[in-house]
Amino acid sequence: MDGLTVQAPKKSSLGHRLEFNVTRGDEMNDCHEGATTHFPDYFTFCVLLVMVSCAVYQLMFSIIKLLLLAGICLAYSCMVIFTHATLFDNQDALILLSTGYGEVFVSRYVTIAVLLGFTVAFVIHARQTEATSRLDFLWKLQAHGEKEETEHLQAYNRKLISNILPEHVAIHFLSVDRAADELYHEECESVCILFASIPNFSDFYVELESNNEGVECLRLLNEIIADFDEILEEERFKNIEKIKSTGATYMAAAGLTKATRDLKNFSHVTAMADYALRLRDQLEYVNEHSFNNFKIRIGINIGPVVAGVIGARKPQYDIWGNAVNVASRMDSTGELDKIQVTQEVYQILHKKGYPLTCRGTIKVKGKGDMVTYFLTGKSHDTIECSESPASTQTGQNHN
Numbered sequence: 337m338d339g340l341t342v343q344a345p346k347k348s349s350l351g352h353r354l355e356f357n358v359t360r361g362d363e364m365n366d367c368h369e370g371a372t373t374h375f376p377d378y379f380t381f382c383v384l385l386v387m388v389s390c391a392v393y394q395l396m397f398s399i400i401k402l403l404l405l406a407g408i409c410l411a412y413s414c415m416v417i418f419t420h421a422t423l424f425d426n427q428d429a430l431i432l433l434s435t436g437y438g439e440v441f442v443s444r445y446v447t448i449a450v451l452l453g454f455t456v457a458f459v460i461h462a463r464q465t466e467a468t469s470r471l472d473f474l475w476k477l478q479a480h481g482e483k484e485e486t487e488h489l490q491a492y493n494r495k496l497i498s499n500i501l502p503e504h505v506a507i508h509f510l511s512v513d514r515a516a517d518e519l520y521h522e523e524c525e526s527v528c529i530l531f532a533s534i535p536n537f538s539d540f541y542v543e544l545e546s547n548n549e550g551v552e553c554l555r556l557l558n559e560i561i562a563d564f565d566e567i568l569e570e571e572r573f574k575n576i577e578k579i580k581s582t583g584a585t586y587m588a589a590a591g592l593t594k595a596t597r598d599l600k601n602f603s604h605v606t607a608m609a610d611y612a613l614r615l616r617d618q619l620e621y622v623n624e625h626s627f628n629n630f631k632i633r634i635g636i637n638i639g640p641v642v643a644g645v646i647g648a649r650k651p652q653y654d655i656w657g658n659a660v661n662v663a664s665r666m667d668s669t670g671e672l673d674k675i676q677v678t679q680e681v682y683q684i685l686h687k688k689g690y691p692l693t694c695r696g697t698i699k700v701k702g703k704g705d706m707v708t709y710f711l712t713g714k715s716h717d718t719i720e721c722s723e724s725p726a727s728t729q730t731g732q733n734h735n
């Protein structure tokens with residue numbers, strides 16, 4: 337065999353006399369004869385690489401990593417101590433012979449210590465990675481939940497705003513490029529305004545122990561107003577927008593947008609006339625079922641108005657202008673169970689075939705003398721498609 341064979345007596349660190357038989361030969365050949373390489377660190381590095389590849393694999397439980405790393409460490413340690421101890425001893429002997437310094441059996445223990453050190457470090461790293469991954473997962477879950485909650489809240493707010501404001505105004509308020517403190521207002525021409533009040537509701541409203549301090553009276557008023565709202569849901573009244581209800585007075589307007597204003601056929605005015613007639617029928621229906629004798633008084637006018645939204649915290653859409661004042665006066669100066677309209681409204685409705693009677697000239701505060709009319713029935717054109725009062729909550733609750 338080519339190479340150098342050294343036999344050296346040596347004392348171990350424990351004081352034992354040891355014999356070495358170290359051969360530095362052709363490692364290629366020696367490979368086949370047995371493990372006589374003098375650089376077993378290569379194997380150690382290979383094992384460390386295996387351990388690294390196992391440690392960096394993210395999608396593995398740290399406990400599995402711990403078992404794997406411990407298994408590798410244990411297996412290699414057994415090889416170092418029992419089956420391939422000569423490799424490490426030979427290396428130590430070579431170092432000892434070539435340098436004169438060193439200690440036999442050192443590299444075995446150093447190798448095991450290094451492996452143990454790496455195993456501990458990898459396990460700590462694995463535990464930290466797992467903790468971070470779990471935390472990430474929880475945060476993602478929380479973020480997802482919060483995102484969904486925000487979306488629900490946004491949808492709810494959108495619905496709420498759409499209920500408080502007319503659709504076109506709600507769209508404006510929900511748009512992102514709107515300045516927060518910008519006053520929303522628009523001028524609208526030819527808007528048909530209706531005021532409907534139940535003047536004798538105040539006689540009905542009494543606060544007694546028997547009616548829960550007036551709450552039962554308010555419940556009935558609420559049902560009447562809800563019925564009026566419900567009628568507006570009908571397709572033929574889609575041009576009409578409820579403005580508000582104040583006490584027993586209901587206010588609505590038709591033609592507030594270009595889409596709902598019909599300057600040619602004045603369908604928004606005829607819709608309002610039909611709506612006024614429906615309100616009267618509805619109250620009759622309520623009276624029948626609740627054994628009351630409420631009377632409605634309605635006033636209608638047409639003209640230009642300014643529409644806008646007032647308030648930041650509880651924004652309220654409203655309309656203002658002389659036409660609104662006159663419409664309110666048509667109600668307040670009207671008669672019970674009658675629909676009083678101005679001359680402008682009369683001209684439109686008359687042309688559309690609605691039966692109207694002239695009331696004559698009345699004194700209107702702030703406006704002087706005005707000729708007014710009473711709308712007495714449906715248009716001849718629409719008489720066929722008359723409808724019965726809505727199947728209202730009122731009817732159901734007061735039967």
Ligand SMILES: Nc1ncnc2c1ncn2[C@@H]1O[C@H](COP(=O)(O)OP(=O)(O)OP(=O)(O)O)[C@@H](O)[C@H]1O
Binds near residue numbers: 657661701
């Ligand atoms: N946007 C509106 N909402 C509700 N009511 C309105 C609105 N605009 C005007 N009115 C009503 O129209 C009526 C006529 O208004 P006008 O300004 O001519 O008279 P006024 O002297 O202010 O009112 P009043 O004499 O009734 O106290 C008032 O009763 C007012 O309440």
